[in-house]
Amino acid sequence: MPEVRNCKRCKRIFMFTTGPQICEACKKLEEDDFEKVRLFVRDFPGATIQEVSRETEVPTQLIYRFLKDGRLEVTEASPISLQCENCGSRIKSGRFCVTCSKKLATDMMNAGRSLKDNIKSDSDTQSSKDGGLRYMHNDRKDK
């Protein structure tokens, strides 16, 4: 169901349905920005995010968002990187590194399972708690 929202980009009121909270006009502008950034990092894979931003006139926050959304991909050699929201290691796109995404997926499954086990027995819940703690301390790097 469409709702009236303020566009995050130009602050104009528009009918919001799904996706990013921006109006149609801004969506097009963002597509253009995305295309500029995509072509630039393809042609200059060694460019830093500041260089990309300067050359394409796209704000760095938007470039980071493209990366976080997993739309923009940079090469392994690129100085552009994000930090895993869980362990802080350098990643190229999305929110978590491969290791953490896997662990988080397993954790989610365990959480669901321990919730069920809670009703059945206490001992199973205990063992999954221990697993959780070990994982918290595992490969956490300070930058």
Ligand SMILES: [Zn+2]
């Ligand atoms: Zn707008």
Ligand SMILES: [Zn+2]
């Ligand atoms: Zn991680």
